[in-house]
Amino acid sequence: MPELAEAETIARGLDPHLRGVRIEGVEVLRSDLLPQGAEQFRSRLEGVTIHRVGRRGKNLVFRLGSGGVLLVNLGMTGRMLLPGARTWGEGSGHVGIRFRLPDGASLEYDDSRRFGTLEALTAREWRFRSARLGPEPLGSGFTTEVLRSGLARSRSPIRSWLLDQRRIAGVGNIYANEALWWSRIHPARSALSLGAGEVEDLHRSLRRVLRRAIRMRGTTLRDYRDPEGGEGSFGRLLRVYGREGERCRRCRAAIERGVLSNRSFFFCPSCQIPEPVPE
DNA sequence: AGTGTATCCTGCAGGC
């Protein structure tokens, strides 16, 4: 689940706690989270110091003293929990990896569905991997012009285009749908059908939605938690995502759900019409 | 270059 805003919230929450902290040991409880295998993963991390924690797209990026990085993709239900994270009721019953830190503390990766992955990469491997991801939507490199030229070459439905991490890094299903609503663009419209004004609008909406979501510490639909166990509150600002049958906040029409590439999309049938708007 | 389908896995809500 976690998209850019959730990954950003987690990275910001972890960084002040983990800067300069040495990974004393790595306990692997679920090795299927480690594509490279437990042995190499452990040997590249044990005894290494964390320099800082950041984010690239939806991934957490731990910069290490070794020059390498610990790359964490949270999948749908991944969490990075600091010691003392509040967990009530269902709690965190799915710890897959435990990083032992000094003074008996530990950082736990918890993931009930185990769609997430953790990888210990060399600097070179990380450069290669990062180059496969598209621009950061909140970065200075992501201009209207960059978006325009990307869209112009693709017949893909705009919702699917936005989810492709090679095109833009970090946008997931929630924020793609929300940005399209704000821009009054139907999710099934082909990318190259967007007019210049629509592209400009979409660029603005994407950045605005993502910044707001970060401010609200992400969206907790069910599983997402920050490193302290807290929830994100962007859910109450959602305009379309998960609101099938409810009224559009703009025009009162009933929000509809559709499916593209096997994934739901949500839209207002009155504000977001499926045909290109002539300009 | 696209789409649909399936896969990985668990958990929850809704219908009956």
Added chain:
DNA sequence: TGCCTGCAGGATACAC
């Protein structure tokens, strides 16, 4: 209460 189905923030591989 219980069983069954569908659905879920992601990513990838496959055939077409």
